[in-house]
Amino acid sequence: MALNILIVDDSSVMRAIIIKTLRLSQLPLGEVHEATNGQEALKVLDGNWIDLALVDINMPVMTGEEMIDRLRQNPETADLPVIVVSTEGSETRRQVLMEKGAGFVHKPFTPETLRDAIVRTLGGLDEQKAGDGTLQGGYSDL
Amino acid sequence: MSKKLETELYKAATLTFEELGFLLPTPEINEQQLNAQAEAAVSVDFEGPFSGKLLLRVYGGLLPIIAANMLGQEDAPSETLQRDALGEIVNVICGNMLPGIAGSKDVFHVSSPRAAESTDLPPVAEVQVGLGLGRADLLLFVSKYPALAEE
Numbered sequence: 001m002a003l004n005i006l007i008v009d010d011s012s013v014m015r016a017i018i019i020k021t022l023r024l025s026q027l028p029l030g031e032v033h034e035a036t037n038g039q040e041a042l043k044v045l046d047g048n049w050i051d052l053a054l055v056d057i058n059m060p061v062m063t064g065e066e067m068i069d070r071l072r073q074n075p076e077t078a079d080l081p082v083i084v085v086s087t088e089g090s091e092t093r094r095q096v097l098m099e100k101g102a103g104f105v106h107k108p109f110t111p112e113t114l115r116d117a118i119v120r121t122l123g124g125l126d127e128q129k130a131g132d133g134t135l136q137g138g139y140s141d142l
Numbered sequence: 143m144s145k146k147l148e149t150e151l152y153k154a155a156t157l158t159f160e161e162l163g164f165l166l167p168t169p170e171i172n173e174q175q176l177n178a179q180a181e182a183a184v185s186v187d188f189e190g191p192f193s194g195k196l197l198l199r200v201y202g203g204l205l206p207i208i209a210a211n212m213l214g215q216e217d218a219p220s221e222t223l224q225r226d227a228l229g230e231i232v233n234v235i236c237g238n239m240l241p242g243i244a245g246s247k248d249v250f251h252v253s254s255p256r257a258a259e260s261t262d263l264p265p266v267a268e269v270q271v272g273l274g275l276g277r278a279d280l281l282l283f284v285s286k287y288p289a290l291a292e293e
Contacts, residue, residue, distance in 0.1 A: 010254055013227045016213055058233075058252045087237020091246040107234050108161035 002030030003122075004049055008041040008064065009056040009085070014107075018054055018085065018114070025115040038067030045077055052122065055102075057086040057093075068100050081121045085109070147267035147282060150242035151196075151235075155271050155280055158234045164211040165204075168272035175277040178202025183258035184229050186236045190250030194266075194284035196239070197258050198232040202276020229255030235280065 005022065007015050015034050022029055033048060035041035039062040041053065053071075057064040064084060071077040083103040088094060094104055103121040105114055159165045168175070178201035185197040200208070206218035209227035213219055219227070233255050240250050265281040 011226055011230045011233070013209065013212055013223060013230050020214060058254070060254055087234050087252070089237055089241030089246060090249045093249045107237065108158060110161075 002028045003051045004030040006033045006050045006053045008035045010036050010059045021111045021114050038062030053082045054085050057088050083117050148269050150239050151267050152269045154235045154239035163208045165273045171270050171272045175272045178276045181205045184232050184255045185258040186255050187253040188250045191248045196236045197281045199279045204276040
């Protein structure tokens with residue numbers, strides 16, 4: 001199964017870094033969609049099948065936390081796997097996000113950290129699909 | 143200036159430049175770095191138990207290098223991407239600095255980065271990070287928490 005992934009971040013550079021990391025990760029990638037805030041992301045989700053959302057927190061228009069709340073309220077997206085990719089350093093806020101069913105990756109992150117979080121969050125990926133655990137390159141190869 | 147604030151700011155800055163910008167900070171600022179030309183400045187505002195602004199100014203040709211390193215490109219990315227890359231750097235520095243200052247329980251909202259605006263406030267912490275032939279200056283301003291400003 002190829003994974004359709006939605007990347008939600010107001011920084012075009014960070015979206016590009018995440019996409020390159022995903023391409024190095026040996027994860028079975030399908031379509032990669034991008035959105036610059038939570039509201040745009042909800043529109044993308046309305047018209048596309050998405051298996052996983054990687055979401056920043058502090059964004060204009062609609063924050064990542066508001067977006068996750070909307071997802072969980074909608075029966076069609078309530079179970080969508082979400083990983084927050086953020087500089088958030090507050091344990092209190094991280095706990096709240098975890099209670100909303102989101103994984104967490106702290107910026108700056110290594111490619112391995114992101115890949116491991118995706119594998120953990122999706123759970124069902126077997127080792128063959130997820131590669132052998134070694135990324136083909138690091139950030140310096142991005 | 144507060145030594146603790148400057149230590150936390152310097153730690154967050156060097157971590158971010160190393161892991162996100164692939165630039166190794168030099169242990170001291172040399173003459174060339176000190177006299178380098180200013181290129182660009184960005185800032186983020188933060189609000190929480192105390193509020194303020196973190197400003198990042200880069201000197202000496204670092205702007206295209208940081209963006210190219212972050213994106214893994216040989217050539218310099220567009221000016222828009224260069225500014226976006228610098229914005230992400232200051233955003234990550236701020237996010238990593240705040241728990242060091244305030245502890246891990248307090249929640250802050252960090253704004254989107256923007257071209258730096260002048261402020262009448264004096265900085266409560268200021269650090270310089272030597273990077274190749276240039277340098278980065280970071281200035282922390284605190285507007286609502288007098289005790290921290292005087293710390």
